[in-house]
Amino acid sequence: MxxxxxxxxxxxxxxxxxxxxxxxxxxxxxxxxxQPGPAIEAALMRAAWVDTLDRGPYAFDGKxxxxxxxxxxxxxxxxxxxxxxxxxxxxTAFNCIGPVCGEPIKVGIPxxxxxxxxxxxxxxxFFTEQDNRIDWEFPDCGKKxxxxxxxxxxxxxxxxxxxxxxxxxHVSLAGSVRSVDGVRSNGLVKFMADLxxxxxxxxxxxxxxxxxxxKDEVDLVCEACGLEQTQMxxxxxxxxxxxKPRTTTDDDGSPKRSRRESPSDMQPSGSQxxxxxxxxxxxx
Ligand SMILES: [Zn+2]
Numbered sequence: 001m002x003x004x005x006x007x008x009x010x011x012x013x014x015x016x017x018x019x020x021x022x023x024x025x026x027x028x029x030x031x032x033x034x035q036p037g038p039a040i041e042a043a044l045m046r047a048a049w050v051d052t053l054d055r056g057p058y059a060f061d062g063k064x065x066x067x068x069x070x071x072x073x074x075x076x077x078x079x080x081x082x083x084x085x086x087x088x089x090x091x092t093a094f095n096c097i098g099p100v101c102g103e104p105i106k107v108g109i110p111x112x113x114x115x116x117x118x119x120x121x122x123x124x125x126f127f128t129e130q131d132n133r134i135d136w137e138f139p140d141c142g143k144k145x146x147x148x149x150x151x152x153x154x155x156x157x158x159x160x161x162x163x164x165x166x167x168x169x170h171v172s173l174a175g176s177v178r179s180v181d182g183v184r185s186n187g188l189v190k191f192m193a194d195l196x197x198x199x200x201x202x203x204x205x206x207x208x209x210x211x212x213x214x215k216d217e218v219d220l221v222c223e224a225c226g227l228e229q230t231q232m233x234x235x236x237x238x239x240x241x242x243x244k245p246r247t248t249t250d251d252d253g254s255p256k257r258s259r260r261e262s263p264s265d266m267q268p269s270g271s272q273x274x275x276x277x278x279x280x281x282x283x284x
Contacts (some may be wrong), residue, residue, distance in 0.1 A: 003050055006081050008074040009212035010119050010127075011056035012064065016078070018046045018086035023239060037159035038152055042066035042080050044240075057119075057128045063235050065152070071127070072150040073119060073213035082212060084112035087242050096222040096233045103224035109233060119212035124199040126210070133178065136206050140199040141203040145180040149210060150198060173200060175205050 001020075007013040026043045033040075044065045052064060057071075064070050066078075083090065089108035096103045105138045119127075126134050132148035148154065158175030166169045170192035183191045192200070216233045 003084065004081070004085055005053065006078070006199070007054075008056070008073050008077045009116060009214070010058075010074050010079075010124065011054065012052075012058060013054040013056065014052040014064075016082050016085060017050050019044065019048055027240065037067075037156035038075060039067060039156075039258050042073055042152055044082070045075060045078050046162075048085075049078070057124045059241070067152040068154070070152055071119065071212065072152065072155055073117070073211055075152065076213045076216075077116065080111045080114065084110070085131060090233070090239060091242065092236060092238060094218075094220060094244060096220075096225060096227060097229050097231070098222060098227045100227045101227065103222060105220050105221060107218065107223050109218055115215040117212050117214055119149070121210065122123040122212065122273040123210035134210070136203075137160065138195070138199045140196045143181050145177050145203075147177040147207060150176070150207075152200065160255075161189065169200065169204075170195070171205055173207075177203075197245050 001017050003015050003017045005013065023044060027041050032043065046063060049064060050202050055064075056074075057068060058064065060069065065074055089110050091106070091108045093104040093106045096105055098143050127149055128130060132151070133146050134148060135144065135146055153174065158172050161175040162168075162171050165174075171189055173195075174188035175191040177188065179185070180188065180191060195203070206219055217230050218233055219228070219230050
């Protein structure tokens with residue numbers, strides 16, 4: 001089985017192997033499907049991670065704790081590299097964003113060739129030296145808050161809150177922060193719902209500012225109308241289970257869907273569990 005050395009967004013490096021058939025049983029294991037947040041991705045990463053070569057910013061012993069302490073950008077980065085090693089290019093289809101077009105654009109994305117987005121020194125310093133605590137202040141209401149880089153643990157928290165309160169932007173914002181001055185933890189959802197748009201947008205930007213992972217966008221040209229466009233890469237079911245070795249088929253022009261598997265749209269921790277976007281590795 002081909003193994004490969006990889007270095008992830010934080011500097012964590014190790015050896016990965018392709019997924020085996022049984023590794024993907026996580027998608028059909030009832031217990032796994034009930035797990036919050038990035039549990040499935042973490043299980044897939046645990047399966048494929050053969051050995052650690054450099055722990056990067058972490059202090060773990062043994063296997064990397066993908067579901068708790070590992071930064072979510074590393075998890076996303078790792079998943080796309082194992083996906084590339086296992087299945088090669090990601091053959092999928094996007095719908096043209098042209099207002100009167102909407103035709104499918106078929107593409108094979110070389111996942112291992114996408115640009116990595118390493119965590120900056122500043123980001124890693126917060127993570128290693130300040131217990132992943134980053135101070136910030138809302139521009140409009142002036143309140144102070146503390147948040148951290150996204151980890152498996154924080155993605156789990158966001159997911160649990162979303163299950164309770166719905167998959168809304170204000171809920172994911174509430175789950176993303178550690179604390180807000182003068183707001184009790186059980187009042188965070190309401191606090192975020194009451195924010196002005198100036199404050200919520202500023203917080204969204206701030207939560208992305210120091211994140212790492214990889215550039216989850218692809219440049220496309222629509223054959224039907226010629227429109228050039230950039231779209232976010234989404235993990236559809238075929239991301240983890242390509243239907244067949246694809247070459248030139250798909251005569252009906254529509255992306256073929258595999259049987260609906262839960263979660264049907266695998267939502268990577270990076271962005272997912274959060275409200276609006278379902279792209280890989282980005283947020284909110
Ligand atoms: Zn088009």
